[in-house]
Amino acid sequence: xxxxxxxxxxxxxxxxxxxxxSFQIYLVPCQEDWVVLDAINYVKDNLDRTLSYRWSCxxxxxxxxxxMINGEPALSCKTFLRDLPETIRxxxxxxxxxxxxxxxxxxDFMNKLGKVKPYLLPREKKAVENGSYLQSPAQLxxxxxxxxxxxxxxxxxxxxxxxxxxGFVGPAxxxxxxxxxxxxxxxxxxxxxxxxxxxxGIWECxxxxxxxxxCPEHVDPAGAIQQTKIASTIDYFKDLILPRRD
Amino acid sequence: MxxxxxxxxxxxxxxxxxxxxIAIAEENPDLDIALLSKVYPMRSHTVAAEGGAAGVAKxxxxxxxxxxxxxxxxxxxxxxxxxDLFVEQAPKELTQMEHWGCPWSRDSDGGVAVRPFGGMKxxxxxxxxxxxxxxxxxxxxxTSLKYPAIKRYDEFYSTDLLVVDGRCCGVAAIEMRSGQLxxxxxxxxxxxxxxxxxxxxxxTNGAIKTGDGMAMAxxxxxxxxxxxxxxxxxxxxxxxxxxxxxxxxxxxGILVNKDGYRYLQDYDLGPPDPWPRKKAMELGxxxxxxxxxxxxxxxxxxxxxxxxxxxxxxxxxxxxxxxNERLPMVRDLAISYVGIDPVDAPIPxxxxxxxxMGGIDCDIEAKTxxxxxxxxxxxxxxxxxxxxxLGSNSLTELLxxxxxxxxxxxxxxxxxxxxxxxxxxxxxxxxxxxxVRKLFLNVGGGESIAGLRREMNITMEAGxxxxxxxxxxxxxxxxxxxxxxxxxRVELEDKSNVYNxxxxxxxxxxxxxxxxxxxxxxxxxxxxxxxxxQRLDFKERNDETYLxxxxxxxxxxxxxxxxxxxxxITRSKPGARVYGGESK
Numbered sequence: 001x002x003x004x005x006x007x008x009x010x011x012x013x014x015x016x017x018x019x020x021x022s023f024q025i026y027l028v029p030c031q032e033d034w035v036v037l038d039a040i041n042y043v044k045d046n047l048d049r050t051l052s053y054r055w056s057c058x059x060x061x062x063x064x065x066x067x068m069i070n071g072e073p074a075l076s077c078k079t080f081l082r083d084l085p086e087t088i089r090x091x092x093x094x095x096x097x098x099x100x101x102x103x104x105x106x107x108d109f110m111n112k113l114g115k116v117k118p119y120l121l122p123r124e125k126k127a128v129e130n131g132s133y134l135q136s137p138a139q140l141x142x143x144x145x146x147x148x149x150x151x152x153x154x155x156x157x158x159x160x161x162x163x164x165x166x167g168f169v170g171p172a173x174x175x176x177x178x179x180x181x182x183x184x185x186x187x188x189x190x191x192x193x194x195x196x197x198x199x200x201g202i203w204e205c206x207x208x209x210x211x212x213x214x215c216p217e218h219v220d221p222a223g224a225i226q227q228t229k230i231a232s233t234i235d236y237f238k239d240l241i242l243p244r245r246d
Numbered sequence: 247m248x249x250x251x252x253x254x255x256x257x258x259x260x261x262x263x264x265x266x267x268i269a270i271a272e273e274n275p276d277l278d279i280a281l282l283s284k285v286y287p288m289r290s291h292t293v294a295a296e297g298g299a300a301g302v303a304k305x306x307x308x309x310x311x312x313x314x315x316x317x318x319x320x321x322x323x324x325x326x327x328x329x330d331l332f333v334e335q336a337p338k339e340l341t342q343m344e345h346w347g348c349p350w351s352r353d354s355d356g357g358v359a360v361r362p363f364g365g366m367k368x369x370x371x372x373x374x375x376x377x378x379x380x381x382x383x384x385x386x387x388x389t390s391l392k393y394p395a396i397k398r399y400d401e402f403y404s405t406d407l408l409v410v411d412g413r414c415c416g417v418a419a420i421e422m423r424s425g426q427l428x429x430x431x432x433x434x435x436x437x438x439x440x441x442x443x444x445x446x447x448x449x450t451n452g453a454i455k456t457g458d459g460m461a462m463a464x465x466x467x468x469x470x471x472x473x474x475x476x477x478x479x480x481x482x483x484x485x486x487x488x489x490x491x492x493x494x495x496x497x498x499g500i501l502v503n504k505d506g507y508r509y510l511q512d513y514d515l516g517p518p519d520p521w522p523r524k525k526a527m528e529l530g531x532x533x534x535x536x537x538x539x540x541x542x543x544x545x546x547x548x549x550x551x552x553x554x555x556x557x558x559x560x561x562x563x564x565x566x567x568x569x570n571e572r573l574p575m576v577r578d579l580a581i582s583y584v585g586i587d588p589v590d591a592p593i594p595x596x597x598x599x600x601x602x603m604g605g606i607d608c609d610i611e612a613k614t615x616x617x618x619x620x621x622x623x624x625x626x627x628x629x630x631x632x633x634x635x636l637g638s639n640s641l642t643e644l645l646x647x648x649x650x651x652x653x654x655x656x657x658x659x660x661x662x663x664x665x666x667x668x669x670x671x672x673x674x675x676x677x678x679x680x681x682v683r684k685l686f687l688n689v690g691g692g693e694s695i696a697g698l699r700r701e702m703n704i705t706m707e708a709g710x711x712x713x714x715x716x717x718x719x720x721x722x723x724x725x726x727x728x729x730x731x732x733x734x735r736v737e738l739e740d741k742s743n744v745y746n747x748x749x750x751x752x753x754x755x756x757x758x759x760x761x762x763x764x765x766x767x768x769x770x771x772x773x774x775x776x777x778x779x780q781r782l783d784f785k786e787r788n789d790e791t792y793l794x795x796x797x798x799x800x801x802x803x804x805x806x807x808x809x810x811x812x813x814x815i816t817r818s819k820p821g822a823r824v825y826g827g828e829s830k
Contacts, residue, residue, distance in 0.1 A: 014742055033485060033583075045696035049739035049748045054285075056452035059488045059579060061380055062289045078582060099423060100745035106286065110400070118388040120347035132344040134356030140349060147349045147381060151288045176388075183347060 005029050006081060008039060010051065011091040013098050021098060023089075024048075030081055036088065037065055037076040040102075053102035060216055063150035066093050066157070067102050073157035073214050093157040095166075109153050112169050115195045116177035121188025139184040146179035146224055148217040155211035155221055167200045171211035171221035174202060178224040181231075189231075197232045205229075247675055248428050249668065252280040252397070253659040255417055255432040257404045257459055259283035260290030261379070261641065262623025262648035263438035264386035269652030271393035277659055279396045280430055282419055284403040284454065284750070287387045291440050291452045292644065295379025296575060297493035298371035299343075299641035301336030303360050307368040309333045316639060317818045319365040319531050320603075320632020321777035322793065323472065325814035328610045328628045332639075332646050339645035340372050348385040349374050351572075361572075362496045363637040365531035365825070367524055369496075371638040376491050376575045382641060402428070403750055404458065406678035407435065407466040407619065408671050414466070414618035415666035418678035422750065425743025427682060429675040433662040434618050434655035437463055437606060438648060441624040444754075445762045446599040447703035448554075450482055450489040459625045461757035463606045464764065468614045469797035470806075471627040472604035473761070474769035474779045477635055478712055480535035482598025483584055484553035490576055490595055492637040495528040497572050499561045501535070502592070503547040509557070513538040515826045525829045533634040533778040534825065536597035540712045551594060558592035565589075597712060601640065603631040603778065604768070607797060612651035618658065622651040629795065633777020685752055691735030695751050698729055698736065702755075702762055710766050715782045716773075722766035723805060729759050764798035764806050771808045772796060789820050 006028050013021035026047050028039045037055055044051050053076075055065040060078040068091040069079050076090075096104035126133070155171035162168045177196045181189040195201055205225045212222040254270055256263045259281050267281050283290065302312050312333040317324050344350055344358060351359045351373050362369035374381040390396050401422040408416040408429070416431040439459025443451030464470050480501070481490040495501070498521070503509045508518045508527065515530045515538070522529055539557060542548050548555035561569060561576075566589045569577050573588075580586045580593045605627035608614045612622045623644040630643060702725075709722030733756055740748035774788035775781050794810035801807060 015744055016742055044747075049695070050742070052740075052745045052747045054289075056285065056289050056291065056454045057294050058452065058486060059294060060582070061377070061575075062291070062293050062452060064285065064289045103745050106400075110286070113388075114391045117391075119392050120345070120389075122345070126345055128338050128341050128345065132341050132350075132358050135352055136356045137352050137354060139356075140352050144349060147384070148377075149384075150293075150380070151286075151384075180347065185347065 003029050003031065006039060007087045008043065009087065009089045010102070012101055014100060032082055034081050035077050036069055036079045036081060036090070039081060040076060040090070052100045061150060063152035066152040066154050067091065068094055068157065073154040075152060075154070075216050078216060093153060095157050095159070095163045096153070108166060109156060112173040113151070113176065116169065116173050117188060117192050118176045118180060120180060120183065120186050121191060122185055123187045133185045135184050143179050143182035146175050146182065146219060149175060149219045150217055152216065154214045154216065158210040158214040160208055160210065161204055161206055165204065168204045169195060169201045171225065174228065175219055175221035175224035178228050181228070193232070196228060202228045202232065247672070247679065248426070249431055250280060250428060251431045251665060253277040253432060254434045254436065254655045255280045255282060255430045256436045256438060257282050257417060258290070258438035258440060258623070258625070259287035259398065260438065260440055260623065261292035261383055261386060262644035263436070264390050265645050265648030266436050266438060266622060266652035266655070267396045268386065268390055268393065269649040270656045271395045273653050273656040274660055275395055277395060277656055280399055280432065281396055282399045282402045282404055282417070282430070284401065284458070286400045287398070288384060289454070290383060291455050292379045292383040294450070294452060294489065295641055296376045296489060296491035297363060297496065298361060298373035298378045298638045299340055299382065300363065300371050300636065300638040301340040301642055302333065302370055303337060303358060303372065307370050311367050312336065312370060314818065315366050316630060316636050317632070318823055319634055319636035321634055321787065321823060322818070322820040323632030323776060323795070323813055324630050325610070325628065326816040326818060327814050328630050330816070331610060332630045332643065335646040336642045339642060339649065343382060343385060343645065346385050346389045349381055351375055361493055362522065362524055362529060364492050364495065364529050364535070365525060365636050366529070371493070371496065373493060376493055376573045379641060403753065404462065405682060405753060407462050408674040409466055409616065410666050410670045410674060412617055413666070414616050415671055418675045420682065422745050425746055427675070427679050429671065431665055431671055433659040433665065434620065436620040436622065436651045436655050437625055438621070438623045438651070439625045441602040442758060442761045443599050443602065445702065445706050445758050445765065447707050448482070448487050449599040450479060450487050451599070456754035456758050457761035458754060458757045459621070460606055461760045463614065463616070463619065463621065464760060464800045466616060467800065468616050468619065469607045469799050470604060470761070470764045471607040471795050471797055472629060472768070473602070473764045473798055474772050474796065475603035475633050475777060476599060476710070476765065477532055477601035477603060477778050478536035478597040479532055479600035480539060480597050481559055481595040483579065484551050484556050484594055484596055486583055487598045488579055488583055489600070490559060490579070490593060494559065494561055494573050494576050496522070497568065498522050498564055499528060499559050501528050502558050502560060503542050504549045505547065509542050509547065510535065510538055513541065517827050526826045530825045531634055532637060536712055537780060539597050549594065554596055556594035556596045559595045560592040561588040562590065562592070601635055603627070603629070603633065603635050611654050612647050613654060620651040620655050622647040633779060685736065685738055685749065686741060688735065688737045691737045693732045693735040693737065695736060695748070695755050698732060699755055701725065702729055702759060706762055706766070710769050713780050713782050714769055716770065719766055719770040723763070723770055726759060726763040726766055727805060730763065733759055760800070767806050768796045768798050768808055793820060
């Protein structure tokens with residue numbers, strides 16, 4: 001198999017010893033079918049044991065290995081070296097504080113996920129003995145796309161609004177709220193509106209659509225946010241015309 | 247050292263750990279739960295399961311069918327009381343997942359759809375396209391956010407169980423963000439850390455599956471049961487080992503050798519019907535299919551590639567529409583990682599290490615022999631999987647036994663008045679602290695983590711793979727013993743505190759070497775062939791001597807001691823495993 005050499009410029013930062021992050025260069029001999037993660041693993045195993053980064057599944061489903069690759073947020077396990085130039089710049093995901101090297105602090109994202117109440121809120125609790133809810137393939141199709149988010153947070157790294165205002169609930173969390181709102185078994189939309197339709201929620205989005213461009217699972221969070229805006233606007237006018245209609 | 251006092255500690259936040267946490271919160275909302283994981287819950291390897299979760303769903307099926315398929319598939323090494331409980335609970339747990347929002351694929355009438363899987367008489371695998379594990383994990387994680395009692399400790403690497411007066415009363419864990427060791431004091435502990443596939447070089451398992459929880463329990467004196475049974479999944483992508491789900495054969499995919507011949511008909515799995523016949527051909531059990539590949543390779547009928555020999559999984563006749571609807575991830579993975587669009591060309595596949603049937607010895611209540619300690623999921627061995635797990639039983643297992651472990655731990659914690667004395671537990675935690683510190687202080691040992699890991703990987707594949715012999719296993723045992731000595735001379739390059747993955751990998755390697763020793767020694771001692779454990783020097787199953795679970799007991803210096811326990815047989819006497827046209 002053909003071998004070629006790539007030059008990885010990896011951003012390094014150890015908060016205990018470094019004032020500033022800085023780039024370190026590694027020359028990596030690689031196979032033509034390698035992904036960026038394979039090259040980073042080569043560095044870890046053969047060149048520098050001190051490099052820290054997250055990864056696990058190597059098949060684009062666990063969502064751990066997101067990083068900036070030549071300035072773009074991407075999953076390193078699904079970005080092929082054959083599609084990249086000889087020199088590859090690798091940085092931690094933008095818009096997040098750096099914890100160490102390519103590892104970012106995830107607290108803000110994790111908190112926001114919980115805030116949108118991302119769980120089924122049914123009309124009434126059904127006993128397991130009474131079997132499953134019925135849901136037609138068409139009803140499933142309505143929200144299925146929004147179930148596919150792997151929480152890789154590439155969309156937060158790409159979002160100009162999140163860069164500007166870290167209070168913004170953000171693409172993945174809003175898309176997840178939309179997923180439950182669209183589920184035929186759920187009646188929790190009103191309960192989610194406090195966060196979803198707040199100033200830090202959907203109205204903060206300026207619809208640049210960068211989130212959807214970088215999403216490795218084609219969830220289209222930008223589309224979810226726009227649909228939520230429309231639904232919320234209709235709510236608003238309905239409330240004006242028919243107050244206390246619940 | 248900071249001490250966190252809680253009621254129940256759960257180590258591992260994948261499917262089993264999350265299910266246990268929710269069960270506790272629902273059983274007794276007054277209990278505090280500390281849910282520890284070395285990764286964020288969504289990263290847990292449950293996420294990678296594709297094909298589905300088994301549970302009787304339709305009128306054409308029965309609990310007896312599920313029982314028989316499981317026991318036969320396990321080559322009669324399953325405990326039948328556990329299997330009965332499992333098949334009975336399975337549909338309830340899967341329905342519970344539906345109530346929590348799991349996006350199961352549906353029939354046109356709105357009911358949950360099921361698909362056939364290998365070794366199954368009637369189709370009973372619930373699925374969410376081909377991302378079932380992903381959807382189950384995210385549904386469980388998202389649902390867990392409802393319960394304030396569940397306090398998560400994400401990116402905490404547990405190093406040791408803390409045992410005082412013969413009772414497990416907590417764990418020591420490294421907070422990866424700070425590098426500090428924390429002491430968790432609890433009234434009950436549940437281990438749900440998954441399998442140990444990373445012991446082998448070519449595996450579907452993610453990097454995190456390093457047997458940490460198995461090793462913790464093992465070192466604390468709990469035996470590891472049936473460790474010789476390692477499942478090779480017949481269809482992994484060459485090079486990466488990425489899983490191509492059995493669901494693709496359930497939907498009608500066929501396996502052919504280099505001549506385009508459906509070779510499984512030569513291994514008592516025929517006839518080669520054009521339609522998918524249950525329990526035959528491509529829908530045979532995983533152990534038989536992986537073994538058939540090995541024989542095809544011996545006969546020179548496989549296809550040579552730079553990443554090892556392969557056969558072809560052909561889905562073309564399913565058509566683009568069906569592939570997109572039922573197997574979208576398979577299509578995406580094949581296009582991305584081997585450059586093959588299964589709509590146009592067959593996918594190259596080879597057997598790949600997938601699942602550890604064995605694990606922490608526990609009973610039908612998910613209890614271990616160590617007071618206060620429970621285990622559930624792949625890290626545990628109840629055993630419902632016996633010598634070969636039936637495809638799609640594992641996702642259901644983590645629900646059924648995760649919930650059971652949670653309820654059992656909740657009852658125990660509620661009944662325990664007081665916590666273990668602080669001085670005593672701190673002494674135990676200090677021993678854990680010293681072990682970690684010793685790794686930091688090692689200088690000039692000259693052994694590298696990557697080097698030892700590579701040697702372990704290669705040796706286990708060569709010696710304890712699909713077919714084994716006394717000679718190959720003796721060598722694996724000897725190398726694992728040697729690696730244990732050399733591990734003491736591992737030197738960390740990274741001496742920092744914050745997110746030190748050099749340290750974590752060193753600890754993971756230590757766990758894997760211990761667990762690998764249990765696998766190799768258990769395999770050496772089992773002088774018969776059963777399920778996934780195939781000995782070229784003992785080709786037959788020997789019920790007289792080995793219709794027993796093997797139990798590996800840890801020894802800090804020597805190879806593990808192996809003893810045996812009878813299998814629980816209630817209503818299915820061991821018989822011949824018949825697949826193909828002859829199967830009933």
